Amino acid sequence: MKILVLNGSPKKKSDTFRLTDAFLKGLNRDGEHEVHIVNVIDQKIAPCHGCFGCWQRGDGHCVIPDDQNEILDVYRDADVIIWSFPLYCYGMPSHLKAVLDRTIPLVKMKMVQQTDGTVQHEALVDFSRIHTVVICGCGFPHWEGNFDGLKQMCKTCFGNPEMICVPETPMLNVPAAAVVADPLLKRFEEAGAEYAANLCLSAETVAALETPMISAEDYIRNVNGDLS
Numbered sequence: 279m280k281i282l283v284l285n286g287s288p289k290k291k292s293d294t295f296r297l298t299d300a301f302l303k304g305l306n307r308d309g310e311h312e313v314h315i316v317n318v319i320d321q322k323i324a325p326c327h328g329c330f331g332c333w334q335r336g337d338g339h340c341v342i343p344d345d346q347n348e349i350l351d352v353y354r355d356a357d358v359i360i361w362s363f364p365l366y367c368y369g370m371p372s373h374l375k376a377v378l379d380r381t382i383p384l385v386k387m388k389m390v391q392q393t394d395g396t397v398q399h400e401a402l403v404d405f406s407r408i409h410t411v412v413i414c415g416c417g418f419p420h421w422e423g424n425f426d427g428l429k430q431m432c433k434t435c436f437g438n439p440e441m442i443c444v445p446e447t448p449m450l451n452v453p454a455a456a457v458v459a460d461p462l463l464k465r466f467e468e469a470g471a472e473y474a475a476n477l478c479l480s481a482e483t484v485a486a487l488e489t490p491m492i493s494a495e496d497y498i499r500n501v502n503g504d505l506s
């Protein structure tokens with residue numbers, strides 16, 4: 279399989295990417311897959327100009343001459359696309375959102391009403407063969423609603439992707455938290471192997487990956503420790 283990983287953390291030591299890296303380890307255990315990792319922050323990707331020049335060209339490319347067209351070529355050819363990023367203001371970091379916005383060259387202007395009532399643009403490529411995984415880390419402890427906006431956007435944009443939304447991810451880069459972080463990393467590795475076998479994850483697996491490493495009360499106490 280061809281696997282494209284879009285790493286949307288701007289940091290060199292991304293909390294979220296530690297999870298993604300563990301997932302990839304399990305996914306590509308025998309090294310038989312082709313894994314292409316794009317560190318989006320290092321790419322030259324302008325915001326979409328909104329000109330719809332791509333739809334006039336109709337060749338699956340953007341009229342802005344930067345790094346996005348190379349990403350589009352890999353994107354349309356991938357079997358699995360993993361979006362890995364930290365939650366920023368309940369959504370995607372802006373530099374990664376620019377990549378998503380600029381996938382519109384992969385659809386046409388023509389609109390199609392779906393049987394479920396949604397309206398979509400006719401695709402230029404067969405998106406049904408692309409499997410999408412979203413791995414999102416965040417700084418808050420678990421609370422109802424933190425990921426709701428992101429989940430709705432990803433569901434609509436990617437057509438029910440596999441979504442793994444993990445609270446308390448800054449703990450992944452705190453050496454003292456290894457006692458709870460390492461078992462989570464192990465679970466991500468096992469989940470990667472499960473995904474390689476089935477191209478989906480069971481609800482139990484997702485629930486295990488999203489389970490907070492420590493209680494919200496302990497997490498908040500640790501975060502606020504030096505502030506009070």
Ligand SMILES: Cc1cc2nc3c(=O)[nH]c(=O)nc-3n(C[C@H](O)[C@H](O)[C@H](O)COP(=O)(O)O)c2cc1C
Pocket residue numbers: 287288289291292293294295363364365366367368369415416417418419424446447448
């Ligand atoms: C600009 C900005 C906005 C953020 N917004 C949220 C948010 O809405 N919810 C949340 O739980 N964490 C939020 N965070 C915290 C990050 O998601 C968190 O620190 C994450 O672990 C960083 O992951 P990374 O190391 O992979 O970049 C925000 C951080 C920044 C810098």
